[in-house]
Amino acid sequence: MPHNHFKLIKTSNNARAGELYTPHGTVTTPVFMPVGSQATVKTLTPAEIKDTGFDMVLANTYHLYLRPGIEVIEEMGGLHRFMAWDGAMLTDSGGYQVFSLAPLCKISDEGVTFRSHIDGSEHFLTPELAIQYQESLGADVIMVLDECTAYGDSRKKVSQAMDRTHRWAERCLKAQKGKTQALYAIVQGGMFPELRKQSAECLTALDFPGYAIGGLSVGEPKETTFAMVEETAALLPVEKPRYLMGVGSPEDIVEAVARGIDIFDCALPARVARNGALFTSKGRVNIRRAAYRKMDAPIDPDCDCYACRNFTAAYLSHLFRADELLGLRLATVHNLRFIANLVRKIRNSILADTFEDFRRDFLAAYQPTDEKARVEQKGKWLKGREKEG
Amino acid sequence: MPHNHFKLIKTSNNARAGELYTPHGTVTTPVFMPVGSQATVKTLTPAEIKDTGFDMVLANTYHLYLRPGIEVIEEMGGLHRFMAWDGAMLTDSGGYQVFSLAPLCKISDEGVTFRSHIDGSEHFLTPELAIQYQESLGADVIMVLDECTAYGDSRKKVSQAMDRTHRWAERCLKAQKGKTQALYAIVQGGMFPELRKQSAECLTALDFPGYAIGGLSVGEPKETTFAMVEETAALLPVEKPRYLMGVGSPEDIVEAVARGIDIFDCALPARVARNGALFTSKGRVNIRRAAYRKMDAPIDPDCDCYACRNFTAAYLSHLFRADELLGLRLATVHNLRFIANLVRKIRNSILADTFEDFRRDFLAAYQPTDEKARVEQKGKWLKGREKEG
Numbered sequence: 211m212p213h214n215h216f217k218l219i220k221t222s223n224n225a226r227a228g229e230l231y232t233p234h235g236t237v238t239t240p241v242f243m244p245v246g247s248q249a250t251v252k253t254l255t256p257a258e259i260k261d262t263g264f265d266m267v268l269a270n271t272y273h274l275y276l277r278p279g280i281e282v283i284e285e286m287g288g289l290h291r292f293m294a295w296d297g298a299m300l301t302d303s304g305g306y307q308v309f310s311l312a313p314l315c316k317i318s319d320e321g322v323t324f325r326s327h328i329d330g331s332e333h334f335l336t337p338e339l340a341i342q343y344q345e346s347l348g349a350d351v352i353m354v355l356d357e358c359t360a361y362g363d364s365r366k367k368v369s370q371a372m373d374r375t376h377r378w379a380e381r382c383l384k385a386q387k388g389k390t391q392a393l394y395a396i397v398q399g400g401m402f403p404e405l406r407k408q409s410a411e412c413l414t415a416l417d418f419p420g421y422a423i424g425g426l427s428v429g430e431p432k433e434t435t436f437a438m439v440e441e442t443a444a445l446l447p448v449e450k451p452r453y454l455m456g457v458g459s460p461e462d463i464v465e466a467v468a469r470g471i472d473i474f475d476c477a478l479p480a481r482v483a484r485n486g487a488l489f490t491s492k493g494r495v496n497i498r499r500a501a502y503r504k505m506d507a508p509i510d511p512d513c514d515c516y517a518c519r520n521f522t523a524a525y526l527s528h529l530f531r532a533d534e535l536l537g538l539r540l541a542t543v544h545n546l547r548f549i550a551n552l553v554r555k556i557r558n559s560i561l562a563d564t565f566e567d568f569r570r571d572f573l574a575a576y577q578p579t580d581e582k583a584r585v586e587q588k589g590k591w592l593k594g595r596e597k598e599g
Numbered sequence: 600m601p602h603n604h605f606k607l608i609k610t611s612n613n614a615r616a617g618e619l620y621t622p623h624g625t626v627t628t629p630v631f632m633p634v635g636s637q638a639t640v641k642t643l644t645p646a647e648i649k650d651t652g653f654d655m656v657l658a659n660t661y662h663l664y665l666r667p668g669i670e671v672i673e674e675m676g677g678l679h680r681f682m683a684w685d686g687a688m689l690t691d692s693g694g695y696q697v698f699s700l701a702p703l704c705k706i707s708d709e710g711v712t713f714r715s716h717i718d719g720s721e722h723f724l725t726p727e728l729a730i731q732y733q734e735s736l737g738a739d740v741i742m743v744l745d746e747c748t749a750y751g752d753s754r755k756k757v758s759q760a761m762d763r764t765h766r767w768a769e770r771c772l773k774a775q776k777g778k779t780q781a782l783y784a785i786v787q788g789g790m791f792p793e794l795r796k797q798s799a800e801c802l803t804a805l806d807f808p809g810y811a812i813g814g815l816s817v818g819e820p821k822e823t824t825f826a827m828v829e830e831t832a833a834l835l836p837v838e839k840p841r842y843l844m845g846v847g848s849p850e851d852i853v854e855a856v857a858r859g860i861d862i863f864d865c866a867l868p869a870r871v872a873r874n875g876a877l878f879t880s881k882g883r884v885n886i887r888r889a890a891y892r893k894m895d896a897p898i899d900p901d902c903d904c905y906a907c908r909n910f911t912a913a914y915l916s917h918l919f920r921a922d923e924l925l926g927l928r929l930a931t932v933h934n935l936r937f938i939a940n941l942v943r944k945i946r947n948s949i950l951a952d953t954f955e956d957f958r959r960d961f962l963a964a965y966q967p968t969d970e971k972a973r974v975e976q977k978g979k980w981l982k983g984r985e986k987e988g
Contacts, residue, residue: 248921249914255925256909278917282893286913294909504671520645520683524675525638528667532637535924536644 263550493577652939882966
């Protein structure tokens, strides 16, 4: 596993600016990874991902294992070449999708049996296989297989799953053959601070090059999410990168950075874009609203994305009403550009030690989705994060 | 109406190379116009249309009249600005879509009553309104309203529709207020050579800046299509551009150029692309075939399109199997680039007076869709050319 994978450059209260060193280039942190579940960030070319402001993407081992199959991608020279992405990349272990998308999963110490959500075929995933698949895919950062629990699960159930996650983490470490991929552990422990503490202590003792916080944003109130993030991040080694899995709305990124998180991924910005919900400096707006039918101005005059530089809100509104695919593209570019700019501004404010000012001003101006909508949107654990998980 | 709208540069037998002069630039002919029915060439940005090799696009007045409405586009400064396309543009009159897509149409000398295929609302289109709408949209080339007939219609019915088309053409001429848009007439007459002759004579006497051949490729055998094209083209003035409406498969473009056609539009290349049918120098192939799942080479090694320069057939195959929108984009770019390259090669061969050699070699190598598939695909007159018409 790589040494010197991460360098902390500057802190501003608990917020951190750093650099990740990968075989596919240096990535500044905080970093947001667009989600390319099926070896494509939905609707975009690799060049557009770069142009929109991203140096690192996430792909899902579960999806790629089922289709086109790990061996196809291996034969094509790995995932970077297959999807023509020469930037940095992280793959997850497949665990989250097995628990959230696949029916009939059965778990034992050995591994997890699941059925494909595509054709119902039965499969078996172990920590060793999760590493083998991720070595074949060849991402720069790979993840241990963990056991995920749901919001509301009992302390006992969460504790048992956490213990198994720890045993699996050790097996993943042992299974790793290559030397160039950074393998991150995943801290579990549900909504129980003392379990989070146990998990962090157990996993940091194993000296992984990075640590993820898993099992959050699964339906719990936002205060709970951030209380857990704060407690857990404080237990992680300062010199290692911290990755909050599956979180990435604008307001959540700001709040998580404030608590010491470096790395994010989330399908939400692109998914809500495809539903017509667009980020602006004042909050989310829906392009399908009648008000936009004749708006002779970009959706967000402050935005420098390709869509806002070239098209009116009226045109975008038309594309959505006419079910034109270009609408999905432009909305995706817009929301991802918003996130890229947000993360850049966050980093600059950390470097200037003005992050708390930025945080206050941003959250005062930005109208986040209300709690109810958020819970509806993200809370359906076991139905999870749609197909693109 | 513009004078000197077209210049014939060179002929090679009946094939012609020329130039169209428009307020949005000079367009070399033969020219193929990608179809942007709803103010977007499906899946592509304006920059991609240009980069793929096109200087002129077509948009459908019928679709835009219904959605977003002519007045919205007029308020946005016209169709060029609305869709951010600064190249040349042609709009049709809406007639073809009224006859092929809209239910319950009723025709009289005054005009045609139809119902929206979107919401069933009733509308009335006249030659004068067709011109007014097209002046509001502001394309460089606009079309008269014509009455379309079906393959198999009686001589009497075709003759009556043709006479009405002639009366409407005169009314369109009179209705035109602007001076910059080139208004083209449409020769009708079904599959009856003597009616085609009458129609060409009547309309050329009115001295339009360009002439279209309408009412072909509506289900008749291909020999009939090209017999009609040949007869009709021979009756049109040499110094005016000739537009064969709705024809644009690779093999049909070659055959129509051989008979003196200058301008083409067709939704087919992009539509079949979205179904996974891709043009190669050897003919059409379907990316969904199992053979492509592991093909570590571009779909067409001779192709210089963005998709073939960056991705393997295996990746494209994966995108289609996984229902990813990027697949539709890459396939569209590929097929349209094939058409752009074909048209460029045709023009070069005309300029070098080697068109007949090119035609022979191309048709010998290229496996066209068989007649049956072609008839199935295009023959459903009155269900016509899908939504994008």
